[in-house]
Amino acid sequence: xxxxxxxxxxxxxxxxxxxxxxxxLRKNVLSMAGLVVVVLLVLAAAVAPVLxxxxxxxxxxxxxxxxxxxxxWAHLFGTDEMGRDIFSRVLYGARISLGIGVFTIGLALLIxxxxxxxxxxxxxxxxxxxxxxxxxxxxxxPLLLATAVxxxxxxxxxxxxIAIAIAWWPWYTRLIRGQAVSLRERGFVEAARATGVSHLTxxxxxxxxxxxxxxxxxxxxxxxxxxxxxxxxxxxxLGAQPPEPEWGLMVSLGRNFFLTDWWxxxxxxxxxxxxxxxxxxxxxxxxxxxxxxxxxx
Amino acid sequence: MPPLLEVRGLKKYFPVRRTWxxxxxxxxxxxxxxxxxxxxxxxxxxIAGESGCxxxxxxxxxxxxxxxxxxxxxxxxxxxxxxxxxxxxxxRRDMQIVFQDPYSALDPRITVRDIVAEPLRTHLHLGxxxxxxxxxxxxxxxxxxxxxxxxxxxxxxxxxxxxxxIARALAxxxxxxxxxxxxxxxxxxxxxQILNLLKDLQARLGLSYLLISHDLSVVEHMADEVAVMYLGxxxxxxxAAEILSHPWHPYAQALLSAVPVPDPGQRGRExxxxxxxxxxxxxxxxxxxxxxxxxxRPVCREKAPVLADGGGGHWVACHLAGHGT
Numbered sequence: 001x002x003x004x005x006x007x008x009x010x011x012x013x014x015x016x017x018x019x020x021x022x023x024x025l026r027k028n029v030l031s032m033a034g035l036v037v038v039v040l041l042v043l044a045a046a047v048a049p050v051l052x053x054x055x056x057x058x059x060x061x062x063x064x065x066x067x068x069x070x071x072x073w074a075h076l077f078g079t080d081e082m083g084r085d086i087f088s089r090v091l092y093g094a095r096i097s098l099g100i101g102v103f104t105i106g107l108a109l110l111i112x113x114x115x116x117x118x119x120x121x122x123x124x125x126x127x128x129x130x131x132x133x134x135x136x137x138x139x140x141x142p143l144l145l146a147t148a149v150x151x152x153x154x155x156x157x158x159x160x161x162i163a164i165a166i167a168w169w170p171w172y173t174r175l176i177r178g179q180a181v182s183l184r185e186r187g188f189v190e191a192a193r194a195t196g197v198s199h200l201t202x203x204x205x206x207x208x209x210x211x212x213x214x215x216x217x218x219x220x221x222x223x224x225x226x227x228x229x230x231x232x233x234x235x236x237x238l239g240a241q242p243p244e245p246e247w248g249l250m251v252s253l254g255r256n257f258f259l260t261d262w263w264x265x266x267x268x269x270x271x272x273x274x275x276x277x278x279x280x281x282x283x284x285x286x287x288x289x290x291x292x293x294x295x296x297x
Numbered sequence: 298m299p300p301l302l303e304v305r306g307l308k309k310y311f312p313v314r315r316t317w318x319x320x321x322x323x324x325x326x327x328x329x330x331x332x333x334x335x336x337x338x339x340x341x342x343x344i345a346g347e348s349g350c351x352x353x354x355x356x357x358x359x360x361x362x363x364x365x366x367x368x369x370x371x372x373x374x375x376x377x378x379x380x381x382x383x384x385x386x387x388x389r390r391d392m393q394i395v396f397q398d399p400y401s402a403l404d405p406r407i408t409v410r411d412i413v414a415e416p417l418r419t420h421l422h423l424g425x426x427x428x429x430x431x432x433x434x435x436x437x438x439x440x441x442x443x444x445x446x447x448x449x450x451x452x453x454x455x456x457x458x459x460x461x462x463i464a465r466a467l468a469x470x471x472x473x474x475x476x477x478x479x480x481x482x483x484x485x486x487x488x489x490q491i492l493n494l495l496k497d498l499q500a501r502l503g504l505s506y507l508l509i510s511h512d513l514s515v516v517e518h519m520a521d522e523v524a525v526m527y528l529g530x531x532x533x534x535x536x537a538a539e540i541l542s543h544p545w546h547p548y549a550q551a552l553l554s555a556v557p558v559p560d561p562g563q564r565g566r567e568x569x570x571x572x573x574x575x576x577x578x579x580x581x582x583x584x585x586x587x588x589x590x591x592x593x594r595p596v597c598r599e600k601a602p603v604l605a606d607g608g609g610g611h612w613v614a615c616h617l618a619g620h621g622t
Contacts, residue, residue, distance in 0.1 A: 187402030
C-alpha cells in the first residue's frame with residue numbers, strides 16, 4: 001500500500017465519521033430544529049438586503065404617514081412609530097445579533113481560554129492567582145456586572161459587547177482549566193516533556209485540542225444567552241442606540257405602544273426567543289455528539 | 298569512564314497538607330534517600346517493590362519529570378539536576394521513558410506518524426520525505442507495518458500501542474530508557490512479546506534500562522541487577538541471579554515467595570506478611586519494615602539499618618542480614 005492510498009483511506013474514514021456525527025444530530029429532533037433555526041438566522045442575516053421589502057427602513061429612513069400600521073401584506077410585521085417596516089428591521093437585526101454573538105463569544109474565548117490553559121497546565125501559584133480572579137468575576141451576577149461595565153464605558157453596542165465578554169470569560173477559564181489539569185498528568189504530556197518539547201508547544205499541540213470539546217459546546221449554547229444579554233442591555237439603554245434595528249432596543253422602544261400596537265414589541269421579542277432557543281437546542285445536540293459517553297449507543 | 302547513570306541520596310517529598318498560605322505541614326516521603334547505579338551500557342537494572350513504594354516516582358525524578366527534593370543524579374558524569382533548560386533539553390535526547398498505560402501515553406487526536414515524529418521534529422527539525430522515512434523505519438523497528446502510519450491511537454490494540462510508545466521513545470536513539478511497568482497494563486499473551494521486543498532492541502541498540510516493576514517474573518526475565526524497594530528506600534540490591542535466588546532481606550524473601558511456581562508440591566510456602574504498610578507521610582524512625590517483619594528484634598524499632606555490602610556486590614539493609622529467617 002502506498003502512502004497515497006493510505007491517506008485517501010484515511011480521508012474516507014474521516015468522512016464516514018463526519019457522516020456519523022450528522023446522523024447523530026439528525027436523529028435528535030430538537031437539536032435538528034435548533035440547527036434549522038440557526039441556519040435560517042444566518043441565511044436571513046446574509047440575504048437581508050434582498051429579502052427585506054424596505055431595506056432603507058433599517059437605517060435612518062422615516063415614513064411619518066405610515067406610523068404604527070398593523071401587520072398586512074405590505075408590512076408583514078406592521079410598522080413602528082416612525083412608519084418603518086418592522087419585518088425589514090427584524091431581518092437586519094439578525095445581522096446585529098449574530099455579530100454580537102460572534103464578537104462577544106470570540107472575545108470571551110480569547111481572554112478565557114489562554115488563561116484557563118495556563119492556570120491548569122502551570123498549576124501552583126499561577127493557578128491560584130488566576131482562579132481567584134475568576135472567582136471575583138463569577139461572584140457578580142453576569143448581567144449586573146455587564147450593566148456596570150457598560151455604564152462605565154458609555155452606552156454603545158460595541159461597549160455592551162465588551163462588557164458582556166468581561167462578564168463572560170471566567171466560565172471558559174474554569175472549563176478549560178479543569179480539562180488542562182487532568183490532561184497535564186496524562187502520559188502523552190509527560191512523554192512530550194521527557195522529549196524536551198517546549199511548554200508552549202505542549203499546551204497548544206496536546207492540551208488545547210483535547211480540552212476544547214466542552215468549550216465548543218458551552219460557547220454554542222452561550223450564543224443565545226449572549227444575544228439575550230445584549231438585548232437586555234439595549235433594552236436598558238446601555239447597548240445599541242436608535243435608530244439601529246437591534247431587537248432588544250426595538251422591544252424597549254415598542255413597550256410604550258404595547259397596549260395599543262401589540263405587533264411592535266411582539267415580533268422583535270419573538271425573534272429573540274426563537275434565536276436563543278435555537279442556539280440552546282443546537283448546543284444540547286453538539287454536547288451529545290462530542291461526548292463519547294453519549295456516542296456509544 | 299563514569300557510569301552511565303548514578304543516583305546518590307535521591308529524595309522526593311510531596312507536600313500533603315497545606316496551610317492556607319501554601320506552606321506544607323507534613324510531607325509524603327515517596328523516595329527517601331536512594332542510591333543506584335547502572336555501570337555498563339546495555340544492561341538492565343530492575344526496581345522491584347509493591348504498589349506505592351515510590352518506584353514510579355523514582356523513575357519520574359530521574360528523568361526530571363518531577364523536581365527532586367534532594368540528591369544527585371549523574372548521567373554520563375553530569376549532574377542533571379544542575380542543568381539549565383537548554384542543557385537539559387539536549388540530555389533529554391539520551392533519556393526516554395516507556396509508560397505503564399499505553400492508553401493514556403498516546404495523544405488520541407494525532408496520528409501515529411505525528412506521535413512518532415514529535416521527537417524528530419523537536420530535536421532534528423526534520424520534515425517531509427525524510428521524516429516519513431524515519432517514522433516508517435522506527436515503526437518497522439518495533440514490528441509495526443508502515444501502513445499504520447496515518448492511523449489514530451484508538452485504532453490499535455494495547456500491545457500495538459505500547460509498540461508505538463516504544464517507537465517514540467527510540468526516535469532519537471537514546472542510550473537510556475526508563476521502563477515504568479511496561480507490560481502491567483497488557484494482556485498476558487502480549488506481555489511476553491513486548492518484553493522480548495525490549496530485550497531484542499537492547500541487544501541490537503545497546504540500550505540501558507531502568508525497569509520498574511512489581512512483577513518479579515518480569516524483573517527476572519529482563520534484569521541484570523535488581524534493587525528491591527520498600528517505602529521509598531532500597532532495602533536490597535545486587536546481581537539479579539543472586540538476589541532472586543538468595544534474598545537476604547525478609548521483605549525480599551516475602552516478595553519472592555509470592556511468585557507463583559508451576560509446582561503444586563510447593564504450595565503453601567508463601568511468607569504472608571502481617572500488618573499494614575506504615576504511612577509514607579511520617580515514616581517510622583527505626584526499620585521501615587518493622588511493623589510487618591516476621592523476624593523483627595527490639596533493635597529494629599530503635600535504629601534504621603543502612604544498606605551495606607554483604608559480599609559479592611550483594612547489598613542489604615537489615616540488622617539481621619545473613620542470619621536467615
